[in-house]
Amino acid sequence: MTKKAFLFILIVALAAFLRFYMLGSIPAGIHADEESHGYNAFSIIQTGKDRYGQSFPILFRSFGSYQPPVLTYLTIIPVYFLGNTVFAARFWDGLFGVILVGATYFVSTILIKEKRLKASYALISSLVIALSPWAIFYSRLTAEGTLGVGIFAISILCLLLSINKVKYFPLATFFLALSTHAYYSERVIAVVFLPLFLLLYRKNFKKNVRVVIAGLLVFVVIMLPHLAILTTGALTKRLDQVGSLGTFNFFDFIKRYLMYYSPRNLFFDTGKGLGRISPEMGVYYTVFLPLFFVGLVNFKKLIDRSYHRFFVLLILITPVSAALTSDGFYPLRALDLIWLYGFVISVGLLVFLMKLTKYWIKVALVFVLSASCIFSFYVSYFVLFKYELSRSYGNEYMLLLKKLDEYKGRSILIDSTRDPGVGLRYAYLTKYDPVDLQKQLSSQMTPSYYSGEVKRNEVYSLGNILVRPFSWNDACLRDTIIIGDPATFSQEQAKEHNLKFEFEIWRIDVEKSLVAYSTNPTKEQCSN
Amino acid sequence: MGNKKKQNLQKLGKSDLVLFILVATMFPWTWNISTSYPLFFITSLVFSYLFYLSCFSTLDRRVVRIFMVASFCGVAASSVIYFVKPSTLLPTSSEEVIINKRQVFFVYEMGKVFSNRFSLFYFDVVKPVVYKYMINVSSVFDLASYFSGNSNVFLRLFFIFLPVFVVGSYQFLTRLKSIGWICVFVLVFLSGFIDGGGSIIFYPLIIISLVLGLKRALSSFANKYD
Numbered sequence: 001m002t003k004k005a006f007l008f009i010l011i012v013a014l015a016a017f018l019r020f021y022m023l024g025s026i027p028a029g030i031h032a033d034e035e036s037h038g039y040n041a042f043s044i045i046q047t048g049k050d051r052y053g054q055s056f057p058i059l060f061r062s063f064g065s066y067q068p069p070v071l072t073y074l075t076i077i078p079v080y081f082l083g084n085t086v087f088a089a090r091f092w093d094g095l096f097g098v099i100l101v102g103a104t105y106f107v108s109t110i111l112i113k114e115k116r117l118k119a120s121y122a123l124i125s126s127l128v129i130a131l132s133p134w135a136i137f138y139s140r141l142t143a144e145g146t147l148g149v150g151i152f153a154i155s156i157l158c159l160l161l162s163i164n165k166v167k168y169f170p171l172a173t174f175f176l177a178l179s180t181h182a183y184y185s186e187r188v189i190a191v192v193f194l195p196l197f198l199l200l201y202r203k204n205f206k207k208n209v210r211v212v213i214a215g216l217l218v219f220v221v222i223m224l225p226h227l228a229i230l231t232t233g234a235l236t237k238r239l240d241q242v243g244s245l246g247t248f249n250f251f252d253f254i255k256r257y258l259m260y261y262s263p264r265n266l267f268f269d270t271g272k273g274l275g276r277i278s279p280e281m282g283v284y285y286t287v288f289l290p291l292f293f294v295g296l297v298n299f300k301k302l303i304d305r306s307y308h309r310f311f312v313l314l315i316l317i318t319p320v321s322a323a324l325t326s327d328g329f330y331p332l333r334a335l336d337l338i339w340l341y342g343f344v345i346s347v348g349l350l351v352f353l354m355k356l357t358k359y360w361i362k363v364a365l366v367f368v369l370s371a372s373c374i375f376s377f378y379v380s381y382f383v384l385f386k387y388e389l390s391r392s393y394g395n396e397y398m399l400l401l402k403k404l405d406e407y408k409g410r411s412i413l414i415d416s417t418r419d420p421g422v423g424l425r426y427a428y429l430t431k432y433d434p435v436d437l438q439k440q441l442s443s444q445m446t447p448s449y450y451s452g453e454v455k456r457n458e459v460y461s462l463g464n465i466l467v468r469p470f471s472w473n474d475a476c477l478r479d480t481i482i483i484g485d486p487a488t489f490s491q492e493q494a495k496e497h498n499l500k501f502e503f504e505i506w507r508i509d510v511e512k513s514l515v516a517y518s519t520n521p522t523k524e525q526c527s528n
Numbered sequence: 529m530g531n532k533k534k535q536n537l538q539k540l541g542k543s544d545l546v547l548f549i550l551v552a553t554m555f556p557w558t559w560n561i562s563t564s565y566p567l568f569f570i571t572s573l574v575f576s577y578l579f580y581l582s583c584f585s586t587l588d589r590r591v592v593r594i595f596m597v598a599s600f601c602g603v604a605a606s607s608v609i610y611f612v613k614p615s616t617l618l619p620t621s622s623e624e625v626i627i628n629k630r631q632v633f634f635v636y637e638m639g640k641v642f643s644n645r646f647s648l649f650y651f652d653v654v655k656p657v658v659y660k661y662m663i664n665v666s667s668v669f670d671l672a673s674y675f676s677g678n679s680n681v682f683l684r685l686f687f688i689f690l691p692v693f694v695v696g697s698y699q700f701l702t703r704l705k706s707i708g709w710i711c712v713f714v715l716v717f718l719s720g721f722i723d724g725g726g727s728i729i730f731y732p733l734i735i736i737s738l739v740l741g742l743k744r745a746l747s748s749f750a751n752k753y754d
Contacts, residue, residue: 251687254675254687254690255672255675258671258672258675258690259672261671262669262670262671262672262673263669263670263671264666264667264669264670264671264672264673265670265672267666267669268662268663268665268666268669269659269662269663269666280659286662289669293701296698296701297701297702382637383633383634383637383638384630384633386633386637387633387636388633509633510629510632
């Protein structure tokens with residue numbers, strides 16, 4: 001085995017470790033999107049239909065919106081072999097996080113001009129992506145974005161190859177079209193980028209018109225499912241929810257577009273939240289900022305001239321879909337662009353290492369840099385994120401599920417007002433019968449599946465557990481344990497309605513998060 | 529064609545000072561800066577012009593460099609007088625609550641590794657200060673805020689100058705000499721002590737970027753139509 005191959009395997013192993021280590025337990029819970037993919041996969045294995053009873057959907061209806069289908073269909077495999085676990089639901093994002101590191105390596109070998117630098121640059125690029133906070137963070141949760149950028153990276157690799165060997169073009173268009181079924185952002189990027197790419201490199205493709213037509217046909221055929229539901233409202237539902245098309249303002253669009261080029265948003269903490277990286281962490285480490293500037297200065301010099309236009313075009317197009325939404329900086333929607341920044345940072349690191357003369361100093365520097373990055377990420381993600389964002393992943397409901405084992409013979413009512421994902425979470429983790437759930441959710445099928453009109457709150461009846469929004473009439477239910485968060489009922493209200501305290505659940509961030517009371521209806525209160 | 533290009537550049541070289549004055553006075557925030565921080569405004573103008581001559585023109589003479597360094601000291605000193613407040617790095621009472629809560633998480637996860645006095649000092653004192661410092665530094669790298677920032681009342685450029693600014697910044701980065709890098713690093717370092725709006729400290733560098741961008745645009749225009 002050559003030294004280069006050994007180092008590449010080492011980087012891939014490091015990437016796999018950072019993505020799969022404690023994947024089932026951090027984030028400390030399961031998010032609504034994750035359980036939706038997981039349960040739909042489970043439901044398809046059992047019945048060939050999703051949880052609403054729709055056979056092999058083009059898009060999966062979920063919590064007021066629609067999820068792209070590729071991840072759900074892929075999740076069938078881990079759910080089949082590993083069961084209904086959190087790890088199984090997150091498996092593909094972790095794996096595509098590793099695939100992205102590999103794709104980065106091969107893309108880098110094409111981009112760099114000098115042959116003697118190919119291996120070094122490719123190894124550095126793959127290491128940068130293996131260690132980058134955004135790449136690890138989004139690979140550890142089921143947010144579809146990693147899958148989207150992974151497939152997109154493979155299509156970019158094929159497109160780069162096709163510039164000199166046109167036979168790769170159909171393969172490139174296959175992956176590019178597939179990426180539009182993996183995540184929302186790629187739907188815009190793929191459609192805008194492909195014609196401009198052909199225009200830029202028309203001279204290279206002129207002699208092989210047949211292959212180009214074949215590639216375009218592949219693209220159109222894979223895009224057909226989108227066309228089939230184009231007018232239903234389902235395809236654009238997500239854009240309707242997060243978009244700004246209704247109140248489109250060009251200057252606001254430019255403002256949001258610029259956010260994705262701002263070094264502040266790329267190398268510094270931009271706050272907590274589901275769409276952001278873990279606490280006190282930027283998309284890239286702050287230490288990468290000088291490397292980014294060095295990379296910018298030297299990019300033109302080191303990257304093959306024939307790919308400059310390709311890279312600039314990608315950099316300009318990739319943030320468009322994220323800027324079309326009404327949110328501020330939202331890295332999850334611009335992962336393709338953020339991935340491209342990795343190549344610039346890698347040029348910076350390469351130039352910096354080239355200035356050093358002694359080999360051992362280079363090795364020591366890379367080692368120290370990697371170790372400090374891993375330490376920063378460990379503190380931010382495996383400690384702070386695990387606790388401080390445990391609420392966003394329903395950690396308290398995971399703890400509650402264990403506690404409910406003690407109450408198997410009792411009727412349980414769980415309030416889902418502030419977390420509509422509770423019912424499906426339990427359905428997934430307890431392997432609740434999909435046929436029965438399809439019957440329960442059948443009322444959601446009117447209007448039609450792809451109508452775009454999706455109710456967010458659903459009622460789940462899972463054996464002795466009923467999950468739905470709580471109302472005070474429920475205090476009149478006999479022999480029932482009602483469970484909600486501190487906002488559902490105060491101690492005074494509980495006393496007023498003659499509720500008896502049973503237990504409370506404290507989240508891992510040491511916050512009281514759920515309280516359980518048993519009902520004890522009185523004639524005076526419940527006479528009506 | 530080569531000679532024509534050279535002539536055009538020379539013509540533009542003579543009008544550099546005019547371009548500087550134009551750029552320095554054309555934005556609304558110039559008035560705010562000149563009235564609120566007059567010393568910073570004057571030293572910034574002098575420094576940016578000498579910095580430009582020293583790093584981006586053929587007039588890179590020793591005397592220019594000496595005056596450039598002197599004017600830079602003026603910029604740094606006036607920044608310290610007007611903007612720098614090291615106390616901004618100290619945690620507020622609400623931040624102290626978060627730091628104390630985080631101690632529990634660190635103990636859970638890191639056990640004895642966290643409980644020794646070096647780790648405690650790092651996590652309780654060094655890390656929060658470094659974090660606040662970096663957040664302050666980040667404001668100077670907020671490209672979007674220069675054009676549309678709500679929090680930054682002083683630095684707001686017109687959208688139409690965005691391409692010029694981008695081209696100028698690229699020129700600035702690629703052509704900067706070592707003495708220029710030192711000045712940039714000092715300004716970035718100082719920005720860490722300015723609460724929130726540290727981007728004002730980049731005022732002289734923004735002028736240079738805009739001048740470089742405008743000069744490039746005018747030179748392309750002149751070459752095309754001459």
